Amino acid sequence: MSIRFATAEEIADWDKKILANPDKGNLLQSKEFADIKQAGGWKPNYVMADNLALMILSKNVLSGGTLWYIPRGPGVVNTTELRSVLPELKIFAAKHGAFAVKIEPELLWNDETERQLTDMELVKAHRVQPGSTVLINLSPSLDDIMAALNQKARNAIRRAERDGATVEAVKPTAANCYKFYELLSATAENKFGIHPFEYYEKSWKDYSAAGMGQMFFAYSGKDVIAAAYGIVIGEKSVYKDGASVRERPIYGASHLLQWHVIQWAKQQGSKVHDLYGVPASDKVDDKSDPYYGIGTFKRSFNKHVTDYVGTYDMVVKKSTYNRWRRFGERLTLGLHWRLRHENWY
Template sequence: MPESTTQPVDWHRPSNRGFPAAPGSSMSQSVRSSQPTRTRFFAQLPSPVPQRRRFGPPAWWSIMRLRSATPEEVARWDTLVLGNPGGGDLLQSTFFAEQKRANGWVPRFMVYDGEPRIHALFLVKKVYGLGQLWYCPKGPGVDDAGILDAIADANADYARDHREVFLFKLEPEVPAGSPLPSSFIAVQPVQPNVHTIIVDLAPDEEEIFASFRQRGRRSVRKAEKQGITVEGRPATAETMELMYDLYRETAERGGFYLRDLDYYRHFWSSAAERGFGSFHFALRDDEPVAGIFVTRFGTKGLYKDGASSQAIGNTGAPYLLQWEVMKHLKSVGVTSYDLHTTPPPEAMEDKDHPSYGLGQFKSGFSNEIVSFVGTVDQPVRKLPYYLWERIGERVALSLSYRLRHRLFF
């Protein structure tokens, strides 16, 4: 096996995520740390496919091999994903594969054969003139950055025989600051929970509640005294329209992009039908004032979608709603609850940070921020990646929104 060549994370020319801003606006310009020439850019890129050494095994030899899953493995896919070292993630499931298939991605169920064996869902999309982009949402499912060297080698080896692939885009959930393979380029995140708070639901309820910060405990008790109640509701058309109305009101107040109702309706109903998600609402005078759609996969829970109306007032209802959701998740075997997105630790008190409000709310349950390395690119074709990074990605994001009114990723 070749020697491990790793480097610390270094953000590399991030580009805007989400829907494109109006042309000419400051947000419509990519955020770039530098503008190297094409020759200099190529020189900076890692060699996508290692060359053979003069002696010993070839440099592309790896303890892992990337291959397509067998039909038998696909039939047991969710169980196999839950057995990954990282414990599995809903975005690596067959459920999510079908969600993204409906939005133009082609799911590829792949296996890294080695020790350990890792099952990885890739979402593949053809980029006109460049080739195939392979995106692995919240994966591959590793818990040790040391495995990433073997994964990088396996990807490069696979690309030698599949020249249509020009880019692997990965999201391994390993701690921020972990050394990464030299062929990885850290970029702006696709999934938002690079920084998050994860509540441990393994202890008993009294211990969990006692672990909250004083602000969180007081807010829960305040909501109870003011008569706020919490109830779960089935994923009916009426429930989904109610949740979307609350979500739209929240988006208008917060100024963030909201996907269309059809996208959420498909996601919510499919997740609920397969036992992966449920709706919960906080009621004030019997009227819903806040809602949550929470997902679960194995022993992991995720605060997927949350919304509220202005009628919520200063009641503490969101805190009580989260607490009741935690108790529900614990009752069905979930042992960790991801509150899904906060500012980075150093920006938690920065009032100008776009996620400041979310951070202040979620830190009522814990002040321990968990940070991951986020999204990384592994280019395996230099020229197509150069074109993708320079203009292709911006064009793809823009066209997806303007023509389909949907996000690219």
């Protein structure tokens, strides 16, 4: 396998490159996501491993050295494909000064896959992106999609409509972005980390400008009571951000809001809708899990939880990596959280 940095022409056509990957592309491997992370201090590197497109983020760390991170990648669909790329990727990373490569391919978790990843000398790492999710099949008709939803979700959608909730697709103006962020901050309540306002504002505006994203508000009268942002890339859509007021003046408004996101995503060509981020299937009843509340909401659409293998590190320079794992990562993430109250990754 030949690994090299992508040419300027390939980078200009990057999203088409990742859509040609075996996994049919992932939002977090897109050029738009790379630009957003660059604004937050990460350096995007566009790499071609034969025909496999890899967007690799890099950042220097306090304990010394450079960490590489492939968000939701490499874009493979089985361990055989992953095994074929790792040896040359390790050599390439060493040549360019990385002490480790953090990967999180969307491979389904099971004991055998976990064993194979260990055999590849990959080290299980702290989770960066959510390791579990709920997926909704958008290939059927809207009537069939509605019929396939759990009864709780169907009832909530209908009740919200009866009680006067309305949903509108809105533009990501400064005022709308700020309103969304207010709701998002209240929803997080220190249970999980969020980025600063500027990060989300850039994200929502950039995805909308690229024709990939749409912001939605749910209203009770003239009051915004819930917000959601959907993104489509290729045949996949993602419910990336969502929030609601605590009081919930209209039961089911968030369900109705999500139903509008689903309809929009299907119109844009999505065949599978990712609700993005729930507790693992064996922890769905654990109220101490930071994703318990939003997980309960998302599972009301589909009880089945899809578990991925999660985040692994490929060690390139052992001594530097050991410093990172012993104290560097903990100090970096902890200091960043205390100073800025946001995720470092």
